[in-house]
Amino acid sequence: MIKNGFYFTILGADQIFKMPREIALKYKKSVRGKIFHIETFLVLRAKDVERILTNSTQHLTKGFVYNFLHPFLKTGLLTSDGEKWHTRRRMLTPAFHFNILKEYCEVFKEESDQLVEIIKATNGKVVDVVPISTQFTLNTVCESAMGIKLSNLGNDGQKYRNGIYQIGKKLIHRSMRPWLHVDFIYKLLGHLREFEEILKPVNQFTQTIIDKRRIDFNNKKMNKKEIEKEADDNENIYMGSKKKRFAMMDTLLQAQSEGLIDDEGIIEETDTFTFEGHDTSSACMSFTLLLLAHHPEVQEKLYEEIQMLLMEKMILLLMILIK
Numbered sequence: 001m002i003k004n005g006f007y008f009t010i011l012g013a014d015q016i017f018k019m020p021r022e023i024a025l026k027y028k029k030s031v032r033g034k035i036f037h038i039e040t041f042l043v044l045r046a047k048d049v050e051r052i053l054t055n056s057t058q059h060l061t062k063g064f065v066y067n068f069l070h071p072f073l074k075t076g077l078l079t080s081d082g083e084k085w086h087t088r089r090r091m092l093t094p095a096f097h098f099n100i101l102k103e104y105c106e107v108f109k110e111e112s113d114q115l116v117e118i119i120k121a122t123n124g125k126v127v128d129v130v131p132i133s134t135q136f137t138l139n140t141v142c143e144s145a146m147g148i149k150l151s152n153l154g155n156d157g158q159k160y161r162n163g164i165y166q167i168g169k170k171l172i173h174r175s176m177r178p179w180l181h182v183d184f185i186y187k188l189l190g191h192l193r194e195f196e197e198i199l200k201p202v203n204q205f206t207q208t209i210i211d212k213r214r215i216d217f218n219n220k221k222m223n224k225k226e227i228e229k230e231a232d233d234n235e236n237i238y239m240g241s242k243k244k245r246f247a248m249m250d251t252l253l254q255a256q257s258e259g260l261i262d263d264e265g266i267i268e269e270t271d272t273f274t275f276e277g278h279d280t281s282s283a284c285m286s287f288t289l290l291l292l293a294h295h296p297e298v299q300e301k302l303y304e305e306i307q308m309l310l311m312e313k314m315i316l317l318l319m320i321l322i323k
Contacts, residue, residue, distance in 0.1 A: 009177050
């Protein structure tokens with residue numbers, strides 16, 4: 001399929017969404033392409049995905065399109081490379097240990113219950129699931145990884161979600177227009193100023209999260225006995241010693257107290273994980289719901305499996321009670 005590169009600059013978001021899927025249906029295999037000077041690779045086959053993922057630690061430098069994220073995420077874990085990437089990765093890995101995640105099962109359950117109720121209220125209606133899934137994932141990420149409940153921040157959560165949506169639109173708009181890839185032209189035409197205006201409430205949201213969590217963290221550190229009581233034998237990798245594993249935000253604040261990261265670094269990683277953590281999960285959930293809607297027979301299988309598991313747990317509980 002050969003088209004003029006300018007053809008892609010006039011496509012709407014829905015057309016951009018449909019095009020790679022049409023190509024996939026036509027060729028039924030991974031496809032290389034080129035739009036202006038941009039090399040693309042539409043990956044469809046599992047063996048091609050494997051080749052890419054198994055070499056992921058060797059090729060850490062991201063494509064130039066990731067540079068468009070720098071005004072927002074700076075050079076956090078998503079956009080950095082080299083020694084900085086390795087250092088931040090070692091620092092943050094303990095925060096996502098399975099034992100840490102288990103502590104937030106109650107958060108996951110509460111947010112999931114709310115999600116189900118919201119979806120139930122849309123029964124029989126045509127609904128855009130993206131805002132629903134985005135609200136769910138952002139609430140979950142903020143309360144678990146960041147230690148902040150969004151309902152306590154008023155309208156800031158909604159402003160953040162709206163800002164992320166606008167940022168996404170701006171990034172797609174820029175990536176599909178090669179002349180805007182040049183920073184000087186992007187700034188000259190006023191796009192950078194517009195982007196920075198969108199970033200203001202997003203940056204304010206991040207700073208609010210950090211400030212609130214820092215107060216809690218410092219209050220907790222003042223109570224030395226409480227910290228010692230909570231300490232366990234888990235290894236904190238970035239410290240190279242045996243001590244308590246912290247959730248992500250507390251890991252960053254603890255690292256700062258050890259001189260391993262500064263304020264700018266905390267902002268970078270908070271922006272990165274708040275954005276990356278909720279946006280990718282939301283996209284995955286939205287696509288899953290879309291596929292389930294198109295395949296009701298799979299929905300039925302999932303329902304049957306859930307019912308079976310619940311029944312098994314109920315029987316196990318009854319057996320325990322009888323004993």
